[in-house]
Amino acid sequence: MVSKYILPPPDTLMYRLILILLLCGFFSFTTRAQYTRNFSVKYFGLTLHPKGDDNAELMPLNPDGKGYFVFNVGGSISYEQFFVQDKFSVKAIQALYADCAMQFAGFTHLGLRATIFQLGPHSLNGGLGPTLVYRRNWSKLDGYNLSTSFFGGNPSDKWQYRMIWYAGEFEYNYRFKDRTDFSVSFVPGYPNIMSLSFGIRYWLKDKE
Numbered sequence: 001m002v003s004k005y006i007l008p009p010p011d012t013l014m015y016r017l018i019l020i021l022l023l024c025g026f027f028s029f030t031t032r033a034q035y036t037r038n039f040s041v042k043y044f045g046l047t048l049h050p051k052g053d054d055n056a057e058l059m060p061l062n063p064d065g066k067g068y069f070v071f072n073v074g075g076s077i078s079y080e081q082f083f084v085q086d087k088f089s090v091k092a093i094q095a096l097y098a099d100c101a102m103q104f105a106g107f108t109h110l111g112l113r114a115t116i117f118q119l120g121p122h123s124l125n126g127g128l129g130p131t132l133v134y135r136r137n138w139s140k141l142d143g144y145n146l147s148t149s150f151f152g153g154n155p156s157d158k159w160q161y162r163m164i165w166y167a168g169e170f171e172y173n174y175r176f177k178d179r180t181d182f183s184v185s186f187v188p189g190y191p192n193i194m195s196l197s198f199g200i201r202y203w204l205k206d207k208e
Contacts, residue, residue: 035179035203035204035205035206036081036082036085036206037079037080037081037082037203037204037206038079038080038181038201038202038203038204039077039078039079039080039201039202039204040076040077040078040080040183040199040200040201040202041075041076041077041199041200042075042076042077042078042183042185042197042198042199042200043074043075043197043198043199044072044074044075044076044095044097044195044197045072045074045097045195045196045197045198046069046070046071046072046195046196046197047069047070047071047072047099047100047193047194047195048068048069048070048194048195048196049067049068049070049191049192049194050068050190050191050194051191052066052067052068053066053067053070053100054067054145054148055067055100055101055138055143055144055145055148055149057143058100058101058138058141058143058144059100059101060101060102061073061100061102062100067100070100072097072098072099072100072195073097073098073102074095074096074097074098074105074106075095075096075097075197075199076093076094076095076096076097076197076199077093077094077095078091078092078093078094079091079092080092080113086115086118087114087115088112088113088114088115089112089113089114089125090110090111090112090113091109091110091111091112091113091127091129092109092110093107093108093109093110094106094107094108094109095107095108095109095197099135101138101141103135103136103138104135104136105133105134105135105136106133106134106135107131107132107133107134108131108132109129109130109131109132109167109169110129110130111127111128111129111130111131111166111167111169112127112128112129113125113126113127113169113171114126114127121174121175121176122172122173122174122175123172123173123175123181124170124171124172124173125170125171125173126168126169126170126171127168127169128166128167128168129166129167130163130164130165130166130167131163131164131167132161132162132163132164133151133161133162133163133164133193134159134160134161134162135151135159135160136158136159136160137153137155137157137158137159137160138151138160139153139154139155139156139157150162150192150193164189164193167187167189168187168188168189169185169186169187169188170185170186170188171183171184171185171186172184172186173201179202179203179204179205180200180201180202180203181200181201181202181203182198182200182201183198183199183200183201184196184197184198185197185198
């Protein structure tokens with residue numbers, strides 16, 4: 001059972017910013033070859049806690065000792081299908097990785113995307129959609145502070161879960177070959193889950 005759900009108020013700054021940028025997709029400028037579907041493989045990555053983390057001592061790849069920046073080891077794959085050429089798409093992402101405490105974790109995401117701008121080899125996409133985040137329960141770790149946890153849940157549970165009904169993502173892409181982009185994704189989940197990943201986005205040829 002999912003322990004808690006997030007349903008952020010629609011007047012939050014992040015929510016407004018993402019909606020404004022999505023609307024900007026209507027005015028994006030297209031100069032590149034036309035493709036409608038792609039898949040991505042990315043390294044995940046880096047997690048940011050803007051206010052630090054009370055459980056920082058449980059994070060071995062935590063160079064500042066406060067949990068502001070924590071390295072993760074893992075990856076994600078995604079598939080994206082445009083339903084309006086170079087404008088709007090649907091994207092699915094599956095990620096599996098070692099979390100900040102080097103325990104097994106992952107997330108599953110499905111959402112809508114829009115092109116914010118596209119100029120020459122550069123483009124920026126933004127989107128929203130539901131995301132299920134899960135990890136092995138940190139309650140098994142000595143010194144874990146459950147009261148400040150983003151996940152919550154019961155200490156006896158094997159897994160901790162959190163459903164984010166409209167998680168955001170920004171993705172910058174640089175086209176360096178005809179069908180291949182260097183891609184960087186940023187999840188702006190302030191103040192709990194902010195993450196950075198990078199890799200390759202490859203465009204599939206459309207059927208004749």
